[in-house]
Amino acid sequence: MTGTLLQIRNLECFYGPVMAIRGVSLEVPEGRIVTVLGANGAGKTTLLKTISGVMDPAKGDILVAGASIAGRDPDRIVKKGVVHVPEGREIFPLLTVNENLAMGAYSRRDGGVDADREMIFGYFPILKERLGQTAGTLSGGQQQMLAIARGLMAGPRVMLLDEPSLGLSPLLVNDIFAILRRVNAERGVTMLLVEQNARVALEIADEGYVMELGRIVMEGPAERLQQNTDIQEFYLGAEQRGLRGERRWKRRKSWG
Amino acid sequence: MESGTLETLQLIVSGLANGCVYGLIALGFALIYKAAEQVNFAQGDLMMFGAFVALGLANESHMGLPFWVACIGAIAVMAALGWLLERAVLRQVFGQPQIAVVILTIAIGFLLRFVAGIIWGHDPLTLESPIAGVNQHFGTLVLGLDELAVIAVTLALTGLLFGFFSRTRLGIAMQASSQNQLAAYYMGIPVKRIHGLTWALAGAIAAVAGILFASKGSIDPNTGLLGIKAFAAAVIGGFGSLPGALAGGLIVGLIEPFAARYVASGYSQIAPYAMLILVLLIRPRGLFAQVHAKKV
Structure with missing residues (x-):
């Protein structure tokens, strides 16, 4: 390490x-x-x-x-x-949350994508609820979570x-940074x-x-x-x- | 049925059939604009070229291949040509102002017209298609099989494209890179390869449009100028919207025969552009423009 x-x-x-x-x-x-x-x-x-x-x-x-x-x-x-989670979220606004996550895993060919999606829902339960929603209609905080989650999908x-x-x-900043700390500690990212x-x-x-x-x-x-x-x-x-x-x-x- | 209704029905069908061809060319415009933010003014000429490739493969006087083989061959050739154009020509002006792309594609259009003229001559030719000139009788209603086939093929192709864009990984990646190109780069989507594939797809669609168009009448190297009408259709539908492109094509296609029948024959040529101006006055973004305003 x-x-x-x-x-x-x-x-x-x-x-x-x-x-x-x-x-x-x-x-x-x-x-x-x-x-x-x-x-x-x-x-x-x-x-x-x-x-x-x-x-x-x-x-x-x-x-x-x-x-x-x-x-x-x-x-x-x-x-x-190496995956970049850009400033200002930069999600794909007209795709659904699920499609955004799938695009995060675009470069992957391994079978771990579905397991990673579940792992990500553990960190961001709100995204699981909004799976079919168009990403551009999420709130700013949710879009930031989606951007981080999409990055994590690249493994x-x-x-x-x-x-x-x-x-x-x-408040949201604290939430998101707490999640980042957990991802770092638990997943070793x-x-x-x-x-x-x-x-x-x-x-x-x-x-x-x-x-x-x-x-x-x-x-x-x-x-x-x-x-x-x-x-x-x-x-x-x-x-x-x-x-x-x-x-x-x-x-x-x-x-x- | 009384003759008035019959005539209207026939006008509708022939208008829809024409409109499908416009719609397919407009679809090519919209596809490339959406994916690569390039306006391809050669789309009409690609359609013309695709028709000639099919004709060259199918007609007895040329290669005389079976019709369906010629169709598949023409689609493959045009897809390869589209891919090659992006790779060899358009990628050179990547990042340059839009006007560079416009002039470049207009030049490509001229080039295609000349090459087609050299290979197949400048006289109108007809594609020897099994559906050309066959009439289908529904009671007293007589419709051309070619026109029905055009509508059916367009519907099928639309369904296929819809499935491709909403279900496949590549299709969603094409949408993603058109919505946010930078983010697509960040996610490891090979954006340049996607542009190439988009051009290939536009080439293939142009070939289908060309075959359908050539099944309904004769073609010559200037047939591609039809692309201007298709461009109007794409703008009416909302540039960059795929359903809008098809709808715009159908609207333009339907206006023409009715303007010719009920106003005066000369007006059929003006009617699409009058419609274009009307739509731009009422809905400047086009009928089906996506509500999402692009971030600059």
Whole structure:
């Protein structure tokens, strides 16, 4: 359980002329939850898109269990056991819940699909009730559950989760993160979790990285990041009155 | 039955038969638009080409194969041609603005017309089909077997396609990648291969439409210009909606003979487009447009 399942080495990535990722390296140990924190535009989503093959890296390498997947087509990468649960859910709105789940298992040829569907209903009982319903008519929280469930249907070794808390009520966020923790503990699914909601992310993560403007500016075990004053100030929203503006500037400089 | 009703019935049947051909071409438009967001202006020419391939295989003066073998052969050839066009030509402009696809497919249409002219000549030819010119008598009502066959085949094909899209994994994957292409990539659906298969399917449907059309009358390389009427049908039905495409085809098909009979013969050519303008004024998205607004 201690080997590195997903490794990213010196990754660089461009949106046209804009360099979105500027040499990122990180490691996700097997069976762990690793979170990448950062503000809008830090390059977190780009990082996940590059791992899942929707974008091609300009430089660097992505290894899954030691084998390179950088620049491969997304369907080959899903077959390697890496599945991306995108930001904003991105379900198939006119298909039923059941058909959405079936599409999650599209890359699979093994017989475990039906058993996995039952396993998923254990985590998300609401989806079993809504099986025949058109997915676009589900509520936001249910759509997020469907997106995670659809990802699980691929039988992944690593799940890339992009902002699963986006646009959900605090109560629902807690529910969904509790389920993610259970999936990780019970099914051994490794997770790379990208979040702006640092509080919930650091609660379930084992390790964390902080990304800013395409670079990793800080990394460490989740508990240590929770204690860090910069993290508390910028991501956990701890109030520091008075010198705030000046401090902010100084701190940012010191991270470079 | 009195002669007025009889005539109306005959007009309806011939209008439906024409409408089925329009509907099938419109279906090709809708399929490719739905799956790949490409507007294929060569769909009418694919239909024409499919008809000529069937004719080339079946007619005594050419290869003289049995009719059914020729049909299957033409469907296979056109499916392969559709797949090849996507693979070799359209994939090159993947991600380019829509206008590139439009111009490219118009050019493909021209090319198909020229190639057909070179191979089979520019004079009208008729497909030697066992159903052509046979009349079916229902009491005093006389209907062409060809027209009935067109309607029956279209119905069967529609049922088949419906089953394919709602029941098979590949069909659902085609729907999925048209609804949310990015998510389809994330789920490991090979989207590009799906586009290729969609073009193959559109080619096969074009072949069926071509065979049906050629069973009702003569064809020449310019027959494919019928695609414009089918395009109007697809827009009337709601572009990208499969049931809408068929319904649009039937509406256009039905308007024509009635406009010719009850207004004046010249109006039958204008009537479909008048209908198109009317529909666009009342329901800009078409009659059967899916309510779901696309996220940009």
